[in-house]
Amino acid sequence: xxxxxxxxxxxxxxxxxxxxNQDKNVIYCLFEMRQETDYVTHHIQKIIGFFAAMRNFADxxxxxxxxxxxxxxxxxxxxxxxxxxxxxxxxxxDIEKFEYQSPDEYRLDKQLSDFCKKINIESEVFxxxxxxxxxxxxxxxxxxxxxxxxxxxxREMRKKHQILMVDQQPEGGKWNFDASNRKxxxxxxxxxxxxxxxxxxxxxxxxxxxxGVKSIGKINEKYFEYPISREQSIEQLEYFCEHLLVHFxxxxxxxxxxxxxxxxxxxxxxxxxxxxxxxxxxxxxxxTYRERKDEIDISQVEGxxxxxxxWREYMRGMYWMLMPDYKKENFLENKNKLPDFFWTGKTKxxxxxxxxxxxxxxxYAHHIQRLMITxxxxxxxxxxxxxxxAWYLGIYLDAIEWVQxxxxxxxxxxxxGGKIATKPxxxxxxxxxxxxxxxxxxxxxxxxxxxxxxxxxxxxYWNFLDEKQEQLSTNFRMKMMYSLLNKMSSEERSNIKEKAxxxxxxxxxx
Ligand code: FAD
Ligand code: SF4
Numbered sequence: 001x002x003x004x005x006x007x008x009x010x011x012x013x014x015x016x017x018x019x020x021n022q023d024k025n026v027i028y029c030l031f032e033m034r035q036e037t038d039y040v041t042h043h044i045q046k047i048i049g050f051f052a053a054m055r056n057f058a059d060x061x062x063x064x065x066x067x068x069x070x071x072x073x074x075x076x077x078x079x080x081x082x083x084x085x086x087x088x089x090x091x092x093x094d095i096e097k098f099e100y101q102s103p104d105e106y107r108l109d110k111q112l113s114d115f116c117k118k119i120n121i122e123s124e125v126f127x128x129x130x131x132x133x134x135x136x137x138x139x140x141x142x143x144x145x146x147x148x149x150x151x152x153x154x155r156e157m158r159k160k161h162q163i164l165m166v167d168q169q170p171e172g173g174k175w176n177f178d179a180s181n182r183k184x185x186x187x188x189x190x191x192x193x194x195x196x197x198x199x200x201x202x203x204x205x206x207x208x209x210x211x212g213v214k215s216i217g218k219i220n221e222k223y224f225e226y227p228i229s230r231e232q233s234i235e236q237l238e239y240f241c242e243h244l245l246v247h248f249x250x251x252x253x254x255x256x257x258x259x260x261x262x263x264x265x266x267x268x269x270x271x272x273x274x275x276x277x278x279x280x281x282x283x284x285x286x287x288t289y290r291e292r293k294d295e296i297d298i299s300q301v302e303g304x305x306x307x308x309x310x311w312r313e314y315m316r317g318m319y320w321m322l323m324p325d326y327k328k329e330n331f332l333e334n335k336n337k338l339p340d341f342f343w344t345g346k347t348k349x350x351x352x353x354x355x356x357x358x359x360x361x362x363x364y365a366h367h368i369q370r371l372m373i374t375x376x377x378x379x380x381x382x383x384x385x386x387x388x389x390a391w392y393l394g395i396y397l398d399a400i401e402w403v404q405x406x407x408x409x410x411x412x413x414x415x416x417g418g419k420i421a422t423k424p425x426x427x428x429x430x431x432x433x434x435x436x437x438x439x440x441x442x443x444x445x446x447x448x449x450x451x452x453x454x455x456x457x458x459x460x461y462w463n464f465l466d467e468k469q470e471q472l473s474t475n476f477r478m479k480m481m482y483s484l485l486n487k488m489s490s491e492e493r494s495n496i497k498e499k500a501x502x503x504x505x506x507x508x509x510x
Contacts, residue, residue: 004029004090006100008108009036009050010400012057013274014230016101016129022065029089030054032073034080034211039107040394043217045224045363047208048201049397052228053273055204060230073207082108083115090121098123102135104316104402106323130274131316132161132309138317148318148419151176154310163282163309164302176306177249177299184435185254185262189247194261195239196225197232216343216394217360226269226363226397233270237281240265241288246296249303253368255436257350260358264366265304268398271312278308307367315406318420322406327389329409331417332424332468334382339507342374342391348510349456350442351432352377363397368435370396371425375412379426380460381504382467385415423477426464429455449492450499456510463500466493 003026005018013019018028032051051073058070069089071078079085090098098116102125103109116123127134141156142148155175158164164171185191202221227233240248244263251263270276282305289301319326341347345357355373359365365374370392378388385408392408393399410420429446433439439446439455448454449462465472465485473482485493503510 001025001096002094003027003097003099004086004093004095006030006086006098006112007057008101008103009054010104010273011101011128012053012230013128013130013277014057014060015277018101018126019061019064019066024067027067027069027089027093027095028058028061029069029071029085030058031071031078031082031085032207033071033078033082033085034073034213035082037073037208037211037213037215040390041214041216042394043360043363043397044205044208044215044219045217045226046394046397046399047213047215048204048219048221048224049226049228049269049363050273051204051207052199052201052224053275056229057275073211073213082111086115087119090119096121099126101126101128104128105400106319106327107401128274130277131313132157132278133313133317135316135320138314139321141317142321147422148321149422150310150314150420153314153317154306157309157313161282161309163286163305164298172298172302177302178306180299181249181252181303182435183250183254185251185256185259186437187256189251191247191259191262192243194225194266195236196223197227197235198222199224199226199228199232201228217363226266227275230275233267233276234280236265236267236270237276237284240267241284245285245288245300245304246292247300249297249300252303253372253435255351255354255366255368255373255432255438257354257437257441260362260364262366266364272398272400272403278312281308312403315403315411315420318406318410319402322416322419326409326416327405329415329417330385331415332379332382332413332471334379334384334413334415336381336383336504336507338378338383338387338391339381341508348443349377350444351436351438354438359395363395365396370407371412372427372431372435375408376426377457377460379413379424380457380464381507382464385409385413388413417471418475423475424468424472426461427457428461429457432457450495454499456503459496459499460503462488462493462496466497 005026005028007028007030037047058068061068098121100112141153200222201224205221227236247263254262285304289296342356345353345360347353351373355365355369389408393404406420409415414421414424433446444455445453446455449458465481472478
C-alpha cells in the first residue's frame with residue numbers, strides 16, 4: 001500500500017519508530033509554508049531555526065534511504081497551504097493511505113482531522129513518541145477536582161516514573177527545593193560562556209527575504225547559535241550537564257544586565273522541535289547527578305527536572321484539557337494595547353529594556369524575564385491577552401501554542417481566573433530589585449511610588465490591585481496585599497491612581 005507520511009516542523013524526532021525501517025512504499029513529506037510563517041509575526045530566528053532543522057531532518061531521512069518530498073519556501077510546486085500540498089502529493093503519487101503524527105497545536109490538529117474527513121483514502125494518526133504523558137492524561141488526573149495544581153501532578157510523575165525517588169519517598173527528603181532556587185547573581189560565581197553553534201543559515205535567510213516574509217528581531221546569518229540537528233541538540237544537553245547544572249537551581253530566577261542565559265539550558269527549541277526528548281534529558285541529568293553527587297546538590301537537579309516532567313508536561317496537558325475556549329479567556333477584562341516598545345526595546349525602564357532587547361536580539365528570554373518583567377508589566381498595565389499572546393507566540397524560538405498559551409494567558413496573565421496560577425504573578429519594583437541588578441542603572445527610582453522619577457511598577461502594582469479588587473480580593477493568596485492596600489490613606493491611593501493612569505495613558509513615553 002502506497003503511504004504518505006506527514007512530518008510537521010515540530011516533529012523532527014529521528015528516534016521515532018517511523019524512522020526505524022525503510023519502506024519503498026512510504027513517502028515522507030515536509031513543507032516550509034506561508035501558512036506557518038504568517039499566522040503570527042515571528043522572530044526571524046524562529047523561522048530560520050525551524051526551516052534549518054527541517055532541512056537537516058529531511059537530509060537525514062534521505063541519507064537513510066527514506067523517500068522524502070521536501071518543499072522549500074520558494075519552490076514552484078509549493079502551494080503554501082498544508083492541505084493543498086497534501087492533496088496534490090496524494091493525487092500525483094497515487095497514495096492509498098495518509099498518516100500523520102498527532103499535532104501538539106489545536107489549530108493543526110483541527111486542520112488535519114478536517115482534511116482526513118474529506119479525503120477518500122484511509123488515514124491514521126500516530127503518537128509523536130515524545131512526551132511522558134498522553135494528551136488526555138491531565139483531564140483524567142484532575143477529573144472531579146476543583147484545583148489543577150502543578151505540584152500534585154509533578155509528584156505523581158515523580159512516583160510513576162521513579163525519578164528522584166528512594167523507597168517511595170522523594171530523594172533528599174523533600175519534593176520541591178523551590179525555596180533554594182531564588183539567589184540573586186552578583187558576579188561572585190563564574191558563569192560559563194553560553195553554548196553557541198555557528199550554523200551558516202544565509203541560504204535560508206535569502207529565501208525568507210525573497211519571499212517577503214514579515215518578521216521581527218535580529219539574526220547573525222553566519223553564526224546561528226541554536227541547535228538545528230539532533231547531534232547539536234545532544235551537544236547542547238551535554239554542555240548543560242557538564243557546566244551549568246551545578247548552579248541551575250540556585251540562579252534559576254536571577255536576572256542581570258550582562259547575562260542572557262545565566263545557568264539556563266537553552267534546550268527548549270531543541271526539545272520543542274522534538275530533536276531531543278524529555279526522557280533523554282532526564283536520563284542524562286540524573287546520570288550526571290549520580291556521577292558528581294559530591295559536587296552537584298539535589299536542589300539544582302530537582303529544580304531542573306521539575307521544569308521538564310512538571311511544568312512542561314503540565315502545560316501541555318492543561319492546553320489540551322482547556323482548548324479551544326482557553327484562547328478566549330479574559331477573566332480580568334483587560335483591554336489595553338501592547339506598548340510599541342515591546343517591538344523595539346526603546347523604553348527607559350531598564351528591566352524591560354533588557355528583557356525585550358534580549359528577546360529581539362536572541363529570540364530568547366528566560367522564564368523570570370518572561371514572567372516577572374514583560375509579563376508582569378503587561379498585566380499591571382492591563383493589556384488585552386490577545387495582544388500579549390501574539391507577542392509571546394512570535395518572539396521566542398521555542399514558542400509553539402501548546403506551551404506558549406498556558407504560560408502566557410494562564411501563568412502570566414491570570415486570564416483564566418486561576419486555573420493554572422493560584423494567584424496573579426505581579427510585583428512592584430522591589431521584587432525586580434531583589435532578583436536583578438536592573439534597578440541600579442535605571443533612570444527610575446525603585447523606592448518611590450508617585451514622584452516624577454518613581455519606578456512605574458510601584459504605582460502600577462497598587463493600582464492594579466485596586467482596580468481588580470472585585471475579582472481578586474477573595475483570593476486567599478492575595479489577602480495580605482489587600483490588607484496593606486486597604487490600610488493606605490485615601491490620599492496615597494489617589495496619588496497612586498493618578499500616577500498609574502498617567503503611565504497607562506502615556507505608556508510609550510516611559
Ligand atoms: P531552562 O530554564 O533551562 O528550563 C529547562 C526546560 O524546562 C526548558 O527548556 C523548558 O522545556 C522547560 N520549562 C521550564 N519552564 C517551563 C514552563 N513554564 N512551561 C513549559 N516548559 C518549561 N516555554 C516554551 O518552551 N515555549 C514558550 O512559548 C514559552 N512561553 C512562555 C511564556 C511565558 C509568559 C512564560 C512565563 C514562560 C514561557 N515558557 C515557554 C517557559 C520558559 O520560559 C521557557 O521554556 C524557557 O525560558 C526556555 O529556556 P531554557 O531552555 O533555557 O529553559
Ligand atoms: Fe525596572 Fe523600576 Fe527597577 Fe527601573 S527601577 S529597572 S523600571 S523595576
